[in-house]
Amino acid sequence: MIVILLGAPGSGKGTQSERLTDALDLVHISSGDLFRDHLGRGTPLGELARSYMDAGALVPDEVTIGMIADRLDQPDVHGKGRVLFDGFPRTVAQADALDALLSEIGAGSVGAAVFIDVSEATVVERMAGRGRSDDNPDAIRTRLAAFRRDTEPVIAFYRAQGKLVAVDGEGTVDDVFERIMGGLLACE
Numbered sequence: 001m002i003v004i005l006l007g008a009p010g011s012g013k014g015t016q017s018e019r020l021t022d023a024l025d026l027v028h029i030s031s032g033d034l035f036r037d038h039l040g041r042g043t044p045l046g047e048l049a050r051s052y053m054d055a056g057a058l059v060p061d062e063v064t065i066g067m068i069a070d071r072l073d074q075p076d077v078h079g080k081g082r083v084l085f086d087g088f089p090r091t092v093a094q095a096d097a098l099d100a101l102l103s104e105i106g107a108g109s110v111g112a113a114v115f116i117d118v119s120e121a122t123v124v125e126r127m128a129g130r131g132r133s134d135d136n137p138d139a140i141r142t143r144l145a146a147f148r149r150d151t152e153p154v155i156a157f158y159r160a161q162g163k164l165v166a167v168d169g170e171g172t173v174d175d176v177f178e179r180i181m182g183g184l185l186a187c188e
């Protein structure tokens with residue numbers, strides 16, 4: 001099972017990803033976590049990503065896709081096809097690349113793309129409480145703009161394939177989790 005989690009920054013993707021990977025026995029691949037790991041280790045990829053991340057802008061597709069391709073090559077994923085992608089793909093080019101990568105490694109295809117739908121007011125409120133370095137007002141604005149411009153078309157991409165599971169992201173973590181599980185069951 002390959003599941004994608006989509007949502008604006010602050011929509012609760014990270015929290016829900018952890019619950020879902022436990023419940024469904026999936027490997028969690030978060031592009032944001034992978035970038036932060038590179039940053040922390042001071043790798044060349046981390047250095048390259050830093051300025052984009054600080055500004056709240058998307059890291060260029062070829063860099064992001066290369067990083068995901070490396071992750072998919074690792075033995076916990078390769079050929080197994082049980083993954084939850086969190087924060088990737090964020091552009092249609094990344095979504096196309098993901099389809100190609102999954103078929104290359106014999107991991108099947110994307111089963112469902114879950115979109116956690118929250119209002120802009122909720123997003124701003126949730127991000128204000130996180131205290132991450134890219135959660136300052138300018139970077140937040142840039143990230144929301146990137147979501148609208150680059151990631152909303154990804155939602156349309158999966159909707160057109162009949163794979164989109166859109167859930168209301170307002171309410172408690174438990175409420176949203178139940179909605180997602182219900183949506184995934186209904187689309188199986």
Ligand code: AMP
Pocket residue numbers: 009031032033035052053054056057058059060064086087088089090091094134143
């Ligand atoms: P996140 O933790 O998912 O909010 O990601 C933090 C930052 O990492 C983003 O603001 C981007 O700068 C970068 N990033 C994460 N995932 C991607 C992606 N799929 N494509 C481009 N940049 C990304």
